[in-house]
Amino acid sequence: MSAAAPLLRIPVGVVVERRKATSAWADFLWRPVAVLPGQPDAVPWTLLGHEGETATFYAGTAEIELYRTETDNYRGNLALDASLLWVALHPGDGDQPYRLVAVTADPAEGEAWTEPGQGIVEALPMPAAVREIIADFIARHHIERGFEKRKRDQADPEALARGGPRKGHDDGR
Numbered sequence: 001m002s003a004a005a006p007l008l009r010i011p012v013g014v015v016v017e018r019r020k021a022t023s024a025w026a027d028f029l030w031r032p033v034a035v036l037p038g039q040p041d042a043v044p045w046t047l048l049g050h051e052g053e054t055a056t057f058y059a060g061t062a063e064i065e066l067y068r069t070e071t072d073n074y075r076g077n078l079a080l081d082a083s084l085l086w087v088a089l090h091p092g093d094g095d096q097p098y099r100l101v102a103v104t105a106d107p108a109e110g111e112a113w114t115e116p117g118q119g120i121v122e123a124l125p126m127p128a129a130v131r132e133i134i135a136d137f138i139a140r141h142h143i144e145r146g147f148e149k150r151k152r153d154q155a156d157p158e159a160l161a162r163g164g165p166r167k168g169h170d171d172g173r
Contacts (some may be wrong), residue, residue, distance in 0.1 A: 006065035007141065010133055013040040013061050014087055014100055020053035030098055032059070032087040032122040037129035045096055059089070062103040066134065071142035073106045074134050083126040083134075086110025090119035105134055 013036035019029045033056065042048075044060035064085065066074070077083050085105055089098040098120065104110050105126065113121045126134075 004067065004069075006067050008066040008133075008137055009063040010037075010066070010130055011039040011061055011063050012037060012085070012103055012127075012130065013042070014059045014103065015048065016057050016059045016089070016098065018055045018057065018097075028097075030089070031120060032089060032124060035085050035087065035103060035124050035127060035130070037127045044100075059098065060100040062087075062100050064103050064105055064130065064134075066105070066137050068141045068143075070106050070109075071138050072145075073108050075138050075142060077105055077107050077126075078131065078135055078138070083131050084110070084123045085126045085130070086113060086121060086123050088113045088119060088121050105130070 014032055015034040015036065017031055017033045019031075021027055021029045023029075039061050040058060042058040044058065046058045048056045048058055050056075083105075084107070085103055086107075086109070087103050088101040090101050091097070092099045101119065102113075104113075110121065110123060
């Protein structure tokens with residue numbers, strides 16, 4: 001996200017669901033369904049459960065990176081009735097259907113990931129334990145910045161008058 005190193009990384013696990021598709025173009029539909037606080041001991045792509053034509057898998061671990069400059073975005077997210085995390089999956093290669101790319105608490109970053117052709121992006125409820133860590137990060141690192149309206153330079157009417165057509169040249173009219 002940023003050229004600067006994050007001040008804090010929060011490890012989380014991601015659970016994805018595979019559902020039988022009713023489409024001629026795809027056999028299955030995949031989507032992230034849950035974010036787990038911490039780093040579970042499961043191996044990525046472990047089958048967690050199977051019910052009918054739906055299965056859930058542990059997709060792996062990612063780290064939510066927190067930056068001091070983005071505390072206003074995190075604060076806006078926590079102000080919602082239901083705080084969210086955005087999970088990004090890209091098509092995998094080999095045995096894994098998808099690879100877990102990233103998880104973020106920054107709504108602007110999560111929205112940027114939703115551009116067409118970028119894989120699967122899903123907004124999921126934020127676990128309470130993750131919410132507490134982010135709230136503490138905001139309390140320690142947020143700096144209120146007031147809005148500063150830029151002032152325009154005053155136009156110089158003499159400069160505008162000097163910029164007219166020059167003598168002997170066609171001005172295109």
